[in-house]
Each structure stands twice: as structure tokens, then as C-alpha cells.
Amino acid sequence: MLTPTTTAARMDRLPITRAHKIALATLAFVFLFEFGDLNTFAYVAPALIKHLAFSVQDVAVVTSAAFLGMAVGAVFGGRISDLIGRKRALLYSTLTFSIFSLVNATGFNVPTFIIFRFLTGVGLSAMVVAATTYISEVMPAARRGRMQSAVMAVGLAGIPVMSFSAKGIVPLGTDTWRLVFVLGSAALLAVPALVTLPESPRWLVHKNRLEAAEGVIARLERRAGPLTPIDETPSTAAPAPARQGYRDLFRGRTGRTTLFLAVVWIFQTLGFYGFVAWVPTLLAKHGFSVAESLGFAALTTIGAVPGALLAWPVTDRFGRKVPLVVVSLATAVSGLAYGLTFNPLAIVVFGFCVHLLIQTFATLLYAYSPELFPTGLRNAGNGLVYGTGRLANIFGPLIVAAIFAGLGYQAVFGYIAACWLVVAVAIALFGPRTGKQSLEALSTKTAETRRAPKPAAYAKSSPA
Incomplete structure (x- = not known):
């Protein structure tokens, strides 16, 4: 009989099978274009300022619309x-952001870009939340962080790919930015592979679809070869899950987890996109040509991929908390140094460091955030805190534009450093330690377990 505890034990004892690798490769491909699309407007913005007479304030408004989406x-x-499943959520969200990214190429003024970037943003974030939750639920506990790092490393290659593509394409003509x-x-090319992915067994068990969950786990076990016996002692067994509603995200220990992660996501997002989304435009406004600003931005983005790989050796060995604090402090220092220099070589070096560190941080946080919520609210909770950060960043571009207009170029990077300091302090004071623990064990520490149903409820099965 499958229960949340036996499901966790069977999933976490698995090696990385061929099915795991296919899922990782598929998600990495989608992330490649998700990260690329996330930054397309930043690289196109200087051309829109030049050819469509956009102002810095117009760029800020469109960027804010994307973050609202x-x-x-x-x-x-x-x-x-949480209602329809991880697999279908991944499929629908990938279709949404890919189709509307294509529609962006038809934009011709500020209102059209506001609409198109909003709708693209809806799909982008829905995909990220579904994908990070899927990885946390399907990958074995001892390798969860490293698998997230691997997916991010491939996906983050989309940033320099898009950056260098924009550098080569945008200057060719007045309309080449549309390409x-x-x-x-x-990412539309990944849709056939997404259709074949297995559903998360943890989600299936939570929905009492036990036959479907057993089928997925059994297929994984057949491909894994000999396995160690399940160790389910009373000290490690998780209690039966509570009947959880959305309001539980704001109550008790779960509520405190939600608040803590919301603060981290808000200031991480402000600090992250304050740098990434604005560097090309700020450099152009500071006296560098469009080609030079795009060139500097392209070179610094090379740090993104090694940044994700930097998380690989530490994420499962040391957990997430300590590396997150160290990396956020280092990001604050590098970002401030970037803003204090006007030497082209120093701009590239410190920009490279910032891109490397913020992607190390992002990789760790993508693993950290979903594992602090229980299965029934994992995607809802992860989506809420992630979305809160995006919602706060509606005002981020306006803050950057106001600081730049009132206090100048260097003050923008002081603001970015301050955001990362807030993140470091919040995680140091309130962040629980994780790493090599089952999701169910973590849930008992960070979430409420009230109103648990009787064990007999898990003996029932429903159609797949």
C-alpha cells in the first residue's frame, strides 16, 4: 500500500535512471529558452530606444508589465x-510563454509590448514554478540539489546565447531586433518530449491516485536494477498528510515559512533584475554606444553557466542555507564594485562575477524554496513566494529609473548591493537547514500537520 512515507522511501532510494535523465534533458532544454526569453527585452531595449523612440521610462513600464505577468x-x-498535476502544468506553461514570445516580434509601440510581455511573463513564471517543483519531487533526495544545478547550468546557457545573438542581430537593421x-x-520544440514525461508520484499519491503512482514508481524501479530495502523506521516515518487548503500557507509554521521566503524572493528579484535587466540600457545612457553596451553585457553573461555549476559541489554536501548566505554577500560586494568602475576591463570582470554569483544563488534557491512546503501546497507555496518577488519587481524598474534620474549611475548599484544584503540577513536569521532529507521529513519541520485523515484513506485507489 502506497503512503506518502513509502512513496518517499521508494523514490529517494533510486539512482538516476534513464527516465530521470530524459526528464532532466527536457527541462534543461525548456529552461534554455526560458532564461533566454527572460532577457530578450533587456537586449532589445537599446534598439527600441533608438528606432522606436522609447524612453527609459517606457522601458521601465514594459519591464514592469512583464513582471506583473x-x-x-x-x-x-x-x-x-497543485490541482491538475506537474506534467500538464509544465506543458501548458511552456506553450504559453513560447507562443507569446513569438507574438512579441510583432510589437510596434509601448501598449503592444506591455500586453505581449505581460502574457509572456505569465507563461515564464508558471513554467519555472512547475519545473522546480517537479525536480524536487521526482529526483532522489541525495541528488536533488545537484540535478537542479545541472538543469540550471544548461538552461543558463540561454542567457549568453541570447545575448550574443542579440549583439549580432540587433545592429543589422531597424527591424532585426524582432528576430x-x-x-x-x-522551446516549442520541447513539447513532444514534455508530453512523454511521467507525472510526479508524490502528487499522484496526494490526489489518492495510487494505481497511477504505483505504475510510475514501478517503471522507475525496473530501470534502476537492484535496490536497497526500504528503511522506514518510526524515527524517519512521516505522519499522514493534513487536508490542506490554500489558507494554510498563511497559518502557523507554514505561514512563517511563506513570509520568510517571500522576503527572500522579493529582495533577490529586485537585486537580480536591477542588474540583469538594466545593465545594457544604463551603459548606453552613460555614454557607451549601443554596440558597446551590448558587447559588455554579452561578455559578462558568460558567467551564468559556471555560476550554476558552482552550486553543484556544495548544494547537497552543505545544504542550501550556508551557501545561500555566502553567495548573496559576495554578490553585494561584486555589484557595488561594478558600479564604481568605468574601466571597460573592470566592467567585464565584475559583471562576470555578478552574473556567476547570482546564478549560483538562483540555482540554490530554486532547490531550496519548493522543498520547504508540503506536497499538497508545494507548487502553490512555491508559486506564491516566487510570484511575490515578481510582483514586487513591478516597482523595481521604476525604482531603478528614479534612482538613475535623481542620483546617477553609481547609486543604482548601491541599491542593488543593499537588496542582496537584506537577502543574506533574512536567510542567516530565519532559514532552516536542508539537504539530503526527504521532502516529507522537511515538511514536518516547516509545515503544519493538522487534521490528518485516517490511514485507511490511503488504502483506497482511484483511476489513473
Whole structure:
């Protein structure tokens, strides 16, 4: 009889099978274009300023609209994923952001870009929340962080790919910037592979679809070869799950987890996109040509991929908390140093460091955030805190534009450093330690377990 505890024990004893590798490769491909599309407007913005007479304030408004879409996509997409499943949520969200990325190529003024970037943002965040939750639920506990790092490392290659593509494409003509958005829609090629992915057994058990869950786990076990016996002692067995509603995200220990992660996501997002989304435009406004600003930005983005790989050796060995604190402090220092220099070589070096560190942080946080919520609310909780960060960043571009207009170029990077300091302090004071623990064990520490149903409820099965 499958229960949440036996499901966790059977999933966490598995090696990385061929099915795991296919899922990881598929998600990595989708992330490649998700990260690429996330930054397309930043690379196209200097051309829009030049050819369509956009102002810095126009760029800020459109960027804010995209983040409003991301907030909507994360919050509602996360909740929908808890209702319809991780697999279908991944499929629908990938279709959404890819199709609307293609539609972005038809934009011709500020209102059209506001609409198109909003709708693209809905799909982007819904996909990220569903994918990170899927990885946390399907990958074995001892390798969960490293598998997230592997997916991110491949996906983050989309940033320099998109950056160098924009550097080569945008200067070719007045309308060639449209091709950058076309490139961002290539995640549509992953749709056939997404259709074949197995559903998360943890989600299936939570929905009492025990036959379907048993089928998925059995297929994974057949491909894994000989396995160690399940160790389910009273000290490690998780209690039966509570009947959880969305309001439980705001109550008791789960509520404190939600609040803590919301603060981290808000200031991480402000610090992250304050740098990534604005560097090309700020450099152009500071006196560098469009080609030079895009060139500097392209070179610094090379740090993104090694940044994700930097998380690989530490995420499962040391857990997430300590590395997150160290990396956020280092990001604050590097970002401030970037803003204090005008030497081209120093701009590239410190920009490389910032890109490396913020992607190390993002990789760790993508693993950390979903594992702190119980299965029934994992995607909803992860989506809520992720979406809260995106919602706060509606004001982020406006804050950057106001600081730049009132206090100048260097003050923007002081603001970015301050955001990362807040993140470091929040995690140091309130973040629980994780790593090499089952999701169910973590849930008993960070979530409420009230109103648990009788064990007999898990003996029932429903059609797949």
C-alpha cells in the first residue's frame, strides 16, 4: 500500500535512471529558452530606444508589465499545478510563454509590448514554478540539489546565447531586433518530449491516485536494477498528510515559512533584475554606444553557466542555507564594485562575477524554496513566494529609473548591493537547514500537520 512515507522511501532510494535523465534533458532544454526569453527585452531595449523612440521610462513600464505577468503566472500557475498535476502544468506553461514570445516580434509601440510581455511573463513564471517543483519531487533526495544545478547550468546557457545573438542581430537593421523574440520561442520544440514525461508520484499519491503512482514508481524501479530495502523506521516515518487548503500557507509554521521566503524572493528579484535587466540600457545612457553596451553585457553573461555549476559541489554536501548566505554577500560586494568602475576591463570582470554569483544563488534557491512546503501546497507555496518577488519587481524598474534620474549611475548599484544584503540577513536569521532529507521529513519541520485523515484513506485507489 502506497503512503506518502513509502512513496518517499521508494523514490529517494533510486539512482538516476534513464527516465530521470530524459526528464532532466527536457527541462534543461525548456529552461534554455526560458532564461533566454527572460532577457530578450533587456537586449532589445537599446534598439527600441533608438528606432522606436522609447524612453527609459517606457522601458521601465514594459519591464514592469512583464513582471506583473510573472507574478500572475507564478501565483495562479502554482495553484493550478497543485490541482491538475506537474506534467500538464509544465506543458501548458511552456506553450504559453513560447507562443507569446513569438507574438512579441510583432510589437510596434509601448501598449503592444506591455500586453505581449505581460502574457509572456505569465507563461515564464508558471513554467519555472512547475519545473522546480517537479525536480524536487521526482529526483532522489541525495541528488536533488545537484540535478537542479545541472538543469540550471544548461538552461543558463540561454542567457549568453541570447545575448550574443542579440549583439549580432540587433545592429543589422531597424527591424532585426524582432528576430530575437523569434529565437525565444524555440522551446516549442520541447513539447513532444514534455508530453512523454511521467507525472510526479508524490502528487499522484496526494490526489489518492495510487494505481497511477504505483505504475510510475514501478517503471522507475525496473530501470534502476537492484535496490536497497526500504528503511522506514518510526524515527524517519512521516505522519499522514493534513487536508490542506490554500489558507494554510498563511497559518502557523507554514505561514512563517511563506513570509520568510517571500522576503527572500522579493529582495533577490529586485537585486537580480536591477542588474540583469538594466545593465545594457544604463551603459548606453552613460555614454557607451549601443554596440558597446551590448558587447559588455554579452561578455559578462558568460558567467551564468559556471555560476550554476558552482552550486553543484556544495548544494547537497552543505545544504542550501550556508551557501545561500555566502553567495548573496559576495554578490553585494561584486555589484557595488561594478558600479564604481568605468574601466571597460573592470566592467567585464565584475559583471562576470555578478552574473556567476547570482546564478549560483538562483540555482540554490530554486532547490531550496519548493522543498520547504508540503506536497499538497508545494507548487502553490512555491508559486506564491516566487510570484511575490515578481510582483514586487513591478516597482523595481521604476525604482531603478528614479534612482538613475535623481542620483546617477553609481547609486543604482548601491541599491542593488543593499537588496542582496537584506537577502543574506533574512536567510542567516530565519532559514532552516536542508539537504539530503526527504521532502516529507522537511515538511514536518516547516509545515503544519493538522487534521490528518485516517490511514485507511490511503488504502483506497482511484483511476489513473
